[in-house]
Amino acid sequence: MSSFRRSSIGERLRDVRRRMFVGRGGEVELFRSALLAPGDPVTVLFLYGPGGIGKTSLLDVLADVAAEDGANVVRLDGRHVPPTPGALLGVLAAVLGRDGDPLRELAELRRPVLLIDTYELLESLDEWVRDTFLPALPGDALVVIAGRRPPEAEWTADPAWRELVRVVSLRNLDPRDGRAYLVAQNVPETLHERLLAVSHGHPLTLSMLVDGVRRRLAAGGDAADAVPRGLGDLPDLVRVLLKRTIEEAPGPWHRMALEVCAHAYVTTEELLRVMLGDSGVSAAEAAEMFAWLRTLSFVDEGPYGLFPHDLVRDALDADLRWRDPDRYAELHHGVRAHLLARIKSGGDEREKQRLLADAIFVTCSRTSLAVEVATARMVEEFIDELREGDGAAIVEMTRTLQGQDQADLVAYWMRRQPHAFRVFRDARGEPRGYGAYLELHEATEADLATDPGADAMWRYAQRHGLPRTGEQVMAWRFFLDGTHHHRSSPSVTLAAVWHVLDILTRERVSWSFVGTYTDAELWGPTLAYLDFWRAEDADYEIGGTRYVAFAHDWRRTGVGQWLEVTTARELGAAVRPASEDLSELVLSQAEFAEAVRAALRDLHIPERLARNPLLHSQVLRRESRDEHEPTDALRELLGRAADSLRGDRRLHGLYEVVDRTFLRPSTTQERTAEALHLSFSTYRRHRDRAVTHIVEWMWKREVYGQAPDVEHQVSTG
Structure with a gap:
């Protein structure tokens, strides 16, 4: 009877993972080259990238490559190693399955390959690892370290280590590799572009989206509805991504700094100082927050400031928008106001163009802007x-x-x-x-x-x-x-x-x-x-x-x-659609002047005032308060226009004429003239001058959006 060996579940899982693995060709070839030429020149390959970027999956592939080449693979995971030298050596001994000194045991292995995962949890041992542990390994050993953050500066500041270590930043899958993954997962081709757009090629997100699509299709759902429009439609996925992608912020100010960084296209220390200042954060503390952001693996530095990886930006922004809409609106207004202030402050035109381009690029993902704009990114143009x-x-x-x-x-x-x-x-x-x-x-x-x-x-x-x-x-x-x-x-x-x-x-x-x-x-x-x-x-x-x-x-x-x-x-607030509203009147200067005169005459006749064209004017919409009825707002505005007469000593005496004639009339104009000790012809001349001033005051606000200069063009003769 012939014997046969059945594969284990673990082996089957490994085979499936290898079959589904796509991309990272450059990293695999770099590892293979170092493996074929032990000790020359790469001894340590340092991989870093945010959570969910595929570091562990890549280590799985590197382990298989090494094993197929006859090397002895030893793996450590920072999640299972207490951060002390003794504990690390103890775990290493247990992995090797031998008693005695694990460093000596490693030296006895043929072509040892040491893979260390989740290195961010071992960073307190970094100096010991660099200065004591790794130098004790055999000269033909190849070490791969994978963590969320880049290596400390000491790795590359030391000329000797700089010669032996190669640092690689792991990025999202490019579109070609992303499509290859979706093909391997049997995802309909019609869904590929939307899945890649939502995930930005982030491996974990892409995998979770594929799982959601499969479940929706298995339940008989429509393929077109199986892909969300954005992460904002998937709060559960956002929660998982945030847990996997970023560690819990040390405090509320750190969280706020992250939210600002996600919302603005680039974040400067100045922006943090402005945005966190209302929360009681001092300039020195804002500088500390900025320095902390620079340490995060998913935050990059550019010539104009800090910016997070696209997926992290989307996840943080979607989470805040879902979790605290009021805080999100406040943040959006603050970042927008800061940007507009910088644009309006003058300065270099190229700088204004860059600031506005950054704002447009980020805004596209939050609105229904055409995809043609949302994907257009200027760099040197x-x-x-x-x-x-x-x-x-x-x-x-x-x-x-x-x-x-x-x-x-x-x-x-x-x-x-x-x-x-x-x-x-x-x-x-x-x-x-x-x-x-x-x-x-x-x-x-x-x-x-x-x-x-x-x-x-x-x-x-x-x-x-x-x-x-x-x-x-x-x-x-x-x-x-x-x-x-x-x-x-x-x-x-x-x-x-x-x-x-x-x-x-x-x-x-x-x-x-x-x-x-x-x-x-x-x-x-x-x-x-x-x-x-x-x-x-x-x-x-x-x-x-x-x-x-x-x-x-x-x-x-x-x-x-x-x-x-x-x-x-x-x-995403409710707002009127963009449409031509013919109820919004645009009056000529002559029509506007006649409407002001009519409003003064009808100020205390509600049914007539309610038909005045000024109720649909730009100046009334701009100047009135929301709680006022339109006719009350018009009365208040005309009162302010009359008050402006007091601001000019040459016209000060005309206010009483307007007050008794229009604002608080109590009798006929003839008797009003007598009460003011004016002849009727002089009274009418003063009245008409005052009305002309009020018309011009209103017209300048209608056209220019501001009060007229007191040195107006009304004749004082």
Whole structure:
């Protein structure tokens, strides 16, 4: 009877794991090279990376590689080793299964390979391991250390150790390896991209998502619904990831510092000082928090500050958003306010571009922004003025991607409004894309007759809210990337940066249009987030291609309100959709003045005041308090306008005229004149001067969003 050997469950598990293992080819080859040439040059391979990155799985593979090559593999795990020299030697002796000195036993092994896992739990022994334990091993030994944090500086500061140790940072799986893993797991190909996007290629997260997909499909669920939109949809998974990925923060301030680091694209000591200051954290303590963040394995350093690995960022952010929505909103407002303050404070334009690009990149993951923007990351590219010699490249770029008719119009507008163009340059300064933000209020009839796009957007503004004197009408008429056209590219992000910077800094704009795209379905979510509605009757056709238009009227929703609306969308709060609200009136200066006069006359006639157009004005929305009824808010605002008369000694005497005539009338105007000891003609002249002042006070707040200077233009004669 022949005998046979049955494999153990452990062996079967190992076989399955090896079969499912993907990626890490570079690390495996580095190990194999060191194994084939013992002691020359790599003696210690130091692997580090955050929890769940696959360190243990990689050690399993390295152990099999070593065993297949005839080496003797010895494994230690910091989770099972008390952090004392004696305990480590005792565990090593137990693993070797021999009595006596474990170092001597190791020396007797042929080609010993020592694998030490979870080294972060043994860091208190680091000096002893480096200076005593490892030097006592045989010269042909190969050691692999795996932990969450990089080695202490002493490993590379010592020239001798620097020669013998190789440090490797383990990263997430690249898309190719991630897809290979999903194929090995028999996951439908239609789900691959979403799974990779949510997991960022983090092995543990990918594995847990695959498990969830399998269970959903096994239960008869729809494949399209088996993948979450983001980690925020999976609080249980986030909890596991946080437990595996980060250790418990030493205290509440450390936790807050982590939350700031996850929410901001890059974190500086200044940002921590600002964000933690309201919680009583001193500048010195904020500096300590910053230094602590730098020690974490999942936090990297860049030229502008600290940033966490993408998965850790998502997990921390999703956890706080689910656990404490109010704290999350407070954090979001604080980081956003700090960023806007830095952008508005002036300084280098390239720095402003970088700050805003960072904000847009992070914001994309928290909103329904188009994937074309969410994946576009600029690094060395920048926005620049039109230079001599750019014109030919831009025209040719346009002709190739959008046709001769569009290229001819680009050349036309570069002659007419060269200042409206910006070029998106790569690190070498070469044009890789461009955009043009035309000043339609400066366009001539000939310009509009030449360009159907400019004409369509200008006529839309005339039909839906005539620009008032001095107001600008702006149109994003051209945009493309020379390689990717309208698809994901750094040019897309640069165009968004330019757009938002212009919103924050340009004054007296009535209309802004975006008429550069051809795919309304793709770009609709992005423009809706920016509060631009679909303006179909501003669409136009060039060379057989239809371009779709979006619009925003800044007199209906000013920059301050725009910031509030976009912030609310980033937080997922209920907010009105981006749409043209024709109930929001845009009055001409003459119409506005008549509405103010009517409101003063009707101030104490509720049914008439309730029909006054000022109830739908920008100034009332901006100045009124939420708890006030619209008519009460209008009365209060007119009272403040009247009070401004007291601020000018030349007009001070007119306040009493307004008070007795409009604010607190008690009799006819003729008797009011007698009570003020004025002739009726003098009374009327004072009344009209006062009303003119009030109209101008209100108009300047309507148009500029601020109170007028007391040196107004009202005649004092």
